[in-house]
Amino acid sequence: MAATAVISVNDVHKTFKRRVHALRGVSMRVNEGEVFGLLGPNGAGKSTLVKILMTVIKPTRLQGSILGKPVGHKPTLRHVGYLPEHHRFPKHLRAGEVLDYFASLSGVPRKVRRKRVDEMLELVGMQDWKKQRVGEFSKGMQQRIGIAQALMNDPRILMLDEPTDGVDPVGRREIRDLLIRLRDEGRTIFINSHLLSELEMVCNRVAIMVKGQVSMEGTIDDLTSDSRRYEIVVQDDLPPALEESLGTGVTILESDRSRLVLPNADSLQVQPIIDRLRSGGVIIESVQPVRESLEELFMRAVNSTGEDAATPGAVKGKVAKP
Amino acid sequence: MTAVLAILLDSYRALKAQKLFKTVLGLSVVVILGFASFGFNEQGMTFFFGLLDVESEYIYEGSKWAKTLYLGIFSYFIVSIWLGWAATILALISTSSIFPSFLSEGAVELTMSKPVRRTTMFFTKYLGGLMFVFLQVGLFCVGAFLVVGWRIGEWNATIFLAIPLVTLFFSYLFCVNVFFGVMTRSTLVALLFTVLFWFTTFGIRTADDTLSMVQFRTETLVSMSEKSLEAAEDNLKEYQEELVEIRKQGSDSAKEYYESQLKRGELNLEDEQKSLNERRETLGQLKPWGIVLDVIRWPLPETSRTIGLLSRWVEQDNEVSFDEILSGDWGEEGEGSGDRRPREIATERINELEETVPAFQIIGKSLIFELVILIFAWWIFVRRDY
Numbered sequence: 001m002a003a004t005a006v007i008s009v010n011d012v013h014k015t016f017k018r019r020v021h022a023l024r025g026v027s028m029r030v031n032e033g034e035v036f037g038l039l040g041p042n043g044a045g046k047s048t049l050v051k052i053l054m055t056v057i058k059p060t061r062l063q064g065s066i067l068g069k070p071v072g073h074k075p076t077l078r079h080v081g082y083l084p085e086h087h088r089f090p091k092h093l094r095a096g097e098v099l100d101y102f103a104s105l106s107g108v109p110r111k112v113r114r115k116r117v118d119e120m121l122e123l124v125g126m127q128d129w130k131k132q133r134v135g136e137f138s139k140g141m142q143q144r145i146g147i148a149q150a151l152m153n154d155p156r157i158l159m160l161d162e163p164t165d166g167v168d169p170v171g172r173r174e175i176r177d178l179l180i181r182l183r184d185e186g187r188t189i190f191i192n193s194h195l196l197s198e199l200e201m202v203c204n205r206v207a208i209m210v211k212g213q214v215s216m217e218g219t220i221d222d223l224t225s226d227s228r229r230y231e232i233v234v235q236d237d238l239p240p241a242l243e244e245s246l247g248t249g250v251t252i253l254e255s256d257r258s259r260l261v262l263p264n265a266d267s268l269q270v271q272p273i274i275d276r277l278r279s280g281g282v283i284i285e286s287v288q289p290v291r292e293s294l295e296e297l298f299m300r301a302v303n304s305t306g307e308d309a310a311t312p313g314a315v316k317g318k319v320a321k322p
Numbered sequence: 323m324t325a326v327l328a329i330l331l332d333s334y335r336a337l338k339a340q341k342l343f344k345t346v347l348g349l350s351v352v353v354i355l356g357f358a359s360f361g362f363n364e365q366g367m368t369f370f371f372g373l374l375d376v377e378s379e380y381i382y383e384g385s386k387w388a389k390t391l392y393l394g395i396f397s398y399f400i401v402s403i404w405l406g407w408a409a410t411i412l413a414l415i416s417t418s419s420i421f422p423s424f425l426s427e428g429a430v431e432l433t434m435s436k437p438v439r440r441t442t443m444f445f446t447k448y449l450g451g452l453m454f455v456f457l458q459v460g461l462f463c464v465g466a467f468l469v470v471g472w473r474i475g476e477w478n479a480t481i482f483l484a485i486p487l488v489t490l491f492f493s494y495l496f497c498v499n500v501f502f503g504v505m506t507r508s509t510l511v512a513l514l515f516t517v518l519f520w521f522t523t524f525g526i527r528t529a530d531d532t533l534s535m536v537q538f539r540t541e542t543l544v545s546m547s548e549k550s551l552e553a554a555e556d557n558l559k560e561y562q563e564e565l566v567e568i569r570k571q572g573s574d575s576a577k578e579y580y581e582s583q584l585k586r587g588e589l590n591l592e593d594e595q596k597s598l599n600e601r602r603e604t605l606g607q608l609k610p611w612g613i614v615l616d617v618i619r620w621p622l623p624e625t626s627r628t629i630g631l632l633s634r635w636v637e638q639d640n641e642v643s644f645d646e647i648l649s650g651d652w653g654e655e656g657e658g659s660g661d662r663r664p665r666e667i668a669t670e671r672i673n674e675l676e677e678t679v680p681a682f683q684i685i686g687k688s689l690i691f692e693l694v695i696l697i698f699a700w701w702i703f704v705r706r707d708y
Contacts, residue, residue, distance in 0.1 A: 054431070056430070074437045075437050076437070077437040082431075084435070088426065088428035090429070101328055105438055
């Protein structure tokens with residue numbers, strides 16, 4: 001059975017003043033219950049896309065829906081929690097008041113709010129700071145309160161823009177564990193982040209955006225399947241006579257002749273190679289399956305577009321009309 | 323409704339958290355105490371809670387002058403100067419940051435992403451700003467009400483009219499503040515433009531009033547010149563008739579006297595005519611400028627007139643006016659009337675004219691201005707990308 005899409009957008013365009021094309025025909029789909037990671041270099045248009053979904057920015061053109069309603073339908077946002085990047089809470093409010101205030105804006109009834117304020121503060125480990133003004137909090141504490149705020153309305157979709165920004169390693173781990181917990185509860189999570197290693201650990205699917213367009217989209221397994229390989233490391237450089245007997249399916253690196261690479265091989269295909277090496281008197285140090293990391297995939301996506309990944313910013317000037 | 327209440331509550335919390343809110347409240351208490359320190363006894367007036375006594379023939383405990391003076395001080399000085407100027411400037415400083423802070427990066431995304439319409443957010447936030455003045459003036463009026471009741475024994479509920487009037491007056495300025503706040507997202511720019519706007523309207527109003535004063539004074543002078551001219555013509559006619567009679571009777575000395583009087587009368591007539599022509603010319607030159615200033619003033623909000631409504635309404639049942647007390651006119655026959663100067667007549671005409679401008683016109687016209695400015699601000703607010 002096909003998964004239900006909770007977010008589905010097609011051909012999203014956004015052009016700001018002075019002909020800055022932030023989004024150039026973005027299409028993507030987020031399925032119910034999955035953790036979806038949106039990656040991309042600075043200025044790729046990730047935050048613009050999230051802001052469009054959250055009605056903070058108006059699109060130039062858009063076809064799409066959130067929870068079955070057109071994007072921009074305000075009442076639907078009752079079921080969406082959002083943590084913006086570089087968010088700033090009113091400094092005069094205390095932690096408990098922040099949660100209460102934003103939950104009331106989401107239409108959460110007073111009785112429910114009272115209960116959830118304590119629950120959410122406990123969830124993010126901030127229960128002892130309820131009466132403290134948020135203006136006195138560190139960046140990491142503000143981030144935790146931000147996540148709690150986004151969860152106050154018990155959302156079906158949680159949109160997090162750089163959730164671990166400014167958080168120390170311990171805090172990051174806690175946030176990651178929290179996300180895994182929320183994922184296991186069946187909540188849909190949409191994460192926008194630069195921290196690829198963290199996304200790799202929690203995301204089911206990712207999309208990589210470059211210069212206002214989606215360059216790749218899919219599960220990490222699917223996207224990295226072409227790069228799957230086995231690597232065998234032997235003690236000394238491989239003798240040339242033995243190398244010929246291994247066949248064409250094995251690549252030996254010129255720079256390191258003790259390392260054998262078997263592209264797209266599975267465990268069964270590796271066994272005869274191991275046998276031949278052992279019968280040839282070669283000492284095997286390690287045999288391991290290797291897959292492209294998300295960072296490598298990210299760099300490949302950026303380079304495949306022909307854009308310079310190091311150059312931030314959207315496309316400026318005239319673009320061909322879609 | 324939950325969201326509207328939440329925004330209003332947050333506005334209240336934000337204002338309460340400001341030191342300026344407490345400062346203004348503290349200063350209001352000082353002003354009220356100052357007001358309360360002035361009172362009356364059977365001999366006259368008392369100052370500093372009875373430390374200083376000043377005997378007065380007219381102003382003493384229970385006299386009609388005492389009541390008018392006390393309410394006059396409230397509406398003419400305390401409301402006009404403290405609430406109408408000082409407290410308003412402090413309120414503008416406090417509230418100027420409401421929209422720029424609300425729309426600042428990092429804060430706006432949090433609220434705009436909630437299921438609340440931007441229009442609702444805008445107008446609720448606007449009301450939240452007015453709440454500053456409403457609360458301050460409300461508390462101030464409670465104090466003033468108690469002081470007036472204690473000092474003159476009259477529990478005058480019309481004092482509470484200051485709450486809507488001062489809030490209205492503030493709203494004329496606050497809408498400009500919101501417009502620039504939404505447009506530039508800068509507290510400082512919004513405050514500067516609001517103060518600039520306020521002083522501009524004040525300048526235009528003062529110029530218009532001054533011109534009207536000069537115009538009325540010139541009209542009075544023209545009218546006086548016309549009367550003088552008429553009198554000079556009558557005198558001349560009289561001398562001419564007398565001279566005809568004298569010439570018939572043939573007395574040389576009398577003839578000489580009347581001829582010299584006739585000559586002087588003719589010169590006087592010439593002078594009066596010249597003076598009249600000059601004044602008419604001046605009047606002719608003033609009128610177009612008066613029209614220009616009226617046209618410029620028309621769309622602007624009536625800030626001081628709105629505050630001025632309070633003195634109209636609070637005083638309405640009294641037999642004497644506060645102006646009469648200030649001018650030392652105790653309403654006795656023969657004094658204050660009669661040989662008045664053109665300037666006094668002009669002032670009186672202006673005051674009469676002000677009294678005839680209906681309240682609905684003053685408030686209605688100003689509210690139209692406010693509405694137009696708010697529509698522009700709202701338009702920017704709801705259409706902008708954040």
